Amino acid sequence: MELIHTGKAGTLESSDVLISVKTHPENKIEIKLKSIVEKRFGRHIEKLVRDILDEMQVSSALVDVDDRSALDCVIRARLETALYRGAGVQTYHWEEL
């Protein structure tokens, strides 16, 4: 999946996460994480984000994650939404999600 513009999803409400993705100028993956539970779950969240990018075959992305203690499934939903929006894709392959 290739990002053609900035994709954003989520909110800063409790239990949600605001995620923004855009293509990386150096063609790599870079994750900037802010989380109220960063000390305990920072590494876990970063790995989760990397795994999802991998699954969706994204190789160039600058990902901003502002987490308000979201569950993994919420982070997944918001990141996928941001990626689809950033890639301008409207046809989903539900069987692969």
Added chain:
Amino acid sequence: MKLRRTMLYVPGNNPNMVKDAHIYRSDSVMFDLEDSVSVREKDAARLLIFHALRCIDYETTETVVRINGLDTPFGRDDVEAMVRAQPDIIRLPKTETPEDIQMIDQKLTEVERQAGVEAGSIKLFAAIESARGVVNAYRIATSSERLVGIAFGAEDFVTNMHTSRSKPGTELFTARQEILLAARAAGLHAVDTVFADISDDEGFREEVGLIKNMGFDGKSVINPRQVGIVHSIYMPSVVEIKTARRIIRAIKRAEQEGSGVVAVNGKMIDKPVVDRARHTLDLAQASGIYLDEIEEEEING
């Protein structure tokens, strides 16, 4: 027996409410992808509910998703996603004709086959929210094997009828009766409309009492605070429970003795009475009443 006293609305794009939807102990939770989600956020809500249903254990609470109509740009994607997320029920809004139900039934069958999901496993609830829907209620109720219930949506209905909601609800009387008759004739559940003023507990109690007496199985609720109120009104009294137990015991005794005619307190007991007694005991159990304690009380006088 499945109880549907309360169907709690949960806005589909609110993770905080989605993750805790079941803790209020409503009989069903209804994740809404329709009116509570703005057009720009339909994709986000659909993905949120898709993943939430696949990873959150809602325990024994029935999961319902209100999708967008198939005549909108969002309805077909909602079905594609939800068949794979497998809620117990899909609720179709603004149902007006049997064809609306047949169309979604066909779409569900098609996606179930593609996704390798057991055919017919996702059930349907039809929400009737217009004069046309009310007039077609029985034809809607008998239009698909997947249907388990009909819900009444009064907000759109009163707009369609060129009126507004009043406290006594006289403007809703015929629609409620038609929906109930259709549901009963088709063997489906009937769930009443929401009561929007969450600060008016007294008005809410009155309305729940009314729809319970009319015969509705339950009510759509928009605030967790309303769940306990509905359940308390649907909770049978100790006298009702004792009578129901006597009826069930008498029936069991008669079956053992091979006797055809049964009477309790001088009254003939026939099938409808037994069915009502069973329903009372189901409601008692769901309300957390300990039947053993009542039995002990009966034995000890």
